[in-house]
Amino acid sequence: MTPDRPISELFAQRRPLRSLEFFPPRDDAGIASLRATAGALRRINPDFVSVTYGAGGGARGRTAQISAMLKTDFGFTVMPHLTCVGHSRAELNTLAGEIHAGGFRNIMALRGDPPRGATGFAPAPDGLRYANELVALLKARHADFCLGVGGYPEKHPEAPNADVDLDNLKRKVDAGASFITTQLFFDNMVYYRFVEKCHARGITLPVIPGIMPVLSLKQIQRITQMSAAHLPPVLLKRLEAGGDNADTVEMVGIDWALTQIRGLLANNAPGYHVYILNRARSALALAAGLAA
Ligand SMILES: Cc1cc2nc3c(=O)[nH]c(=O)nc-3n(C[C@H](O)[C@H](O)[C@H](O)COP(=O)(O)OP(=O)(O)OC[C@H]3O[C@@H](n4cnc5c(N)ncnc54)[C@H](O)[C@@H]3O)c2cc1C
Numbered sequence: 001m002t003p004d005r006p007i008s009e010l011f012a013q014r015r016p017l018r019s020l021e022f023f024p025p026r027d028d029a030g031i032a033s034l035r036a037t038a039g040a041l042r043r044i045n046p047d048f049v050s051v052t053y054g055a056g057g058g059a060r061g062r063t064a065q066i067s068a069m070l071k072t073d074f075g076f077t078v079m080p081h082l083t084c085v086g087h088s089r090a091e092l093n094t095l096a097g098e099i100h101a102g103g104f105r106n107i108m109a110l111r112g113d114p115p116r117g118a119t120g121f122a123p124a125p126d127g128l129r130y131a132n133e134l135v136a137l138l139k140a141r142h143a144d145f146c147l148g149v150g151g152y153p154e155k156h157p158e159a160p161n162a163d164v165d166l167d168n169l170k171r172k173v174d175a176g177a178s179f180i181t182t183q184l185f186f187d188n189m190v191y192y193r194f195v196e197k198c199h200a201r202g203i204t205l206p207v208i209p210g211i212m213p214v215l216s217l218k219q220i221q222r223i224t225q226m227s228a229a230h231l232p233p234v235l236l237k238r239l240e241a242g243g244d245n246a247d248t249v250e251m252v253g254i255d256w257a258l259t260q261i262r263g264l265l266a267n268n269a270p271g272y273h274v275y276i277l278n279r280a281r282s283a284l285a286l287a288a289g290l291a292a
Contacts, residue, residue, distance in 0.1 A: 001103035004077045006146035008178040010047055011206050017047040017271030019079075019181075019208065020283055022070070024051060024062035033278070034066065038074045040280040044287040047271070048077040050108055050148075068102060079148060080104055082138075083112025084128040085121075089137065092128070096141040108148040108181065109134045109172075121158075132171035139176040149173075151180040151207060153194035157228045166201050179205050181273050183227050184212040186235055186256065188263045206270035211260055213274070213282035214239060214253030216246065254282050258289040265290075 051067045067080040111131040114121045123129045149172040159165035214220045217239045242249035261272050276283045
C-alpha cells in the first residue's frame with residue numbers, strides 16, 4: 001500500500017488547499033450513494049478528503065472501510081478522523097497501527113463528542129480525556145503521522161472562555177499537531193479574529209476554515225445549536241425566505257458559502273474545508289464558482 005503524502009507537505013507548496021469531509025453511511029444504500037458522490041467529486045480533484053469517526057457502535061468500523069474505499073477506488077488522499085470516545089490507550093494504539101498499515105499518514109485527532117444520551121464526556125477506562133493526549137499518543141506510535149486538530153473560532157461549548165480554549169488548542173499544537181481545521185462558522189470576521197488570537201498565542205500552524213453550505217434551515221439550526229456557531233441574521237432571513245423550497249434554500253446556502261470562501265482566500269486563508277454532508281452538488285457548485 002503506497003503511503004499517503006503528509007498534508008503538511010501540501011501546505012509547504014503555499015497554495016490554497018481544498019478538502020472535503022464525508023461521514024460513513026449507515027447502510028449499503030448509503031455506501032452506493034457515497035460512491036456516486038465520490039465519483040462526481042473526483043473531477044474537482046480535492047487535495048484531500050476526510051472521513052468522520054462516529055460516537056460508537058458499528059459506524060466506527062465503517063470509517064476504516066470508507067477511508068480504504070476512497071483511497072483505493074477513487075485515489076483520494078484520505079484523512080480518517082479518530083476520537084478518544086470509548087477507547088482505552090491500548091485500543092487507540094492498535095487503531096493507530098491499523099491506520100498506518102493501511103497507508104494513511106494523516107489523521108484528524110479529536111477527543112470526540114459524548115455518545116448520544118450521555119450528559120458529558122467521560123474517558124474510557126485507561127482512556128484519554130483530551131485531544132492533546134491523543135495527538136501525543138499517535139505521534140509516539142508513529143512519528144510520521146501528520147495530525148490535524150479541531151479549532152473553535154466561536155469557542156468550544158464546554159470551555160469557560162475563549163482564552164482558556166486557546167490555551168488548550170496550544171496544548172494540541174505543542175503535542176505535535178500539524179494543522180488546525182475549524183468548526184463551521186458563517187461570519188468570516190469570527191475566523192479572522194480567531195487566527196489573530198492564535199498568532200498572539202504563538203500558534204502559527206495553518207488554520208483551515210471549515211465551511212458548511214446550508215442544506216436546510218431546520219438542519220442548520222440543530223447543528224449550530226450543538227456547535228455554538230452563530231447564524232448571522234441576514235443568512236437566517238434568506239433561509240427563511242426560501243421557505244419549503246429545498247432547491248432555493250440550497251442555493252442560498254451555496255451562495256453564502258461561496259461568498260465566504262472568496263473572502264477567505266482573498267485574505268490569505270490556507271485553503272478551505274467543506275462539510276459536504278455526503279452531497280456532491282454543493283461542492284461541485286463551489287468549485288465551479290471559484291474557477292478562475
Ligand atoms: C474539524 C472537526 C472535525 C470533527 N470530527 C469529528 C468526528 O469525526 N467525530 C466526532 O465524534 N466529533 C468530531 N468533531 C467534534 C469534536 O469531537 C467535538 O467538538 C468535541 O467536543 C471536542 O473535540 P476536540 O478534539 O476539539 O477536544 P479537545 O481539544 O480535547 O477539547 C475539548 C474541551 O476540553 C478543553 N480542553 C482541551 N484540552 C484540555 C486540557 N488538557 N485540560 C483541560 N481542558 C482541556 C477544551 O477547551 C474544550 O472545551 C469534530 C470537530 C471539528 C472541529
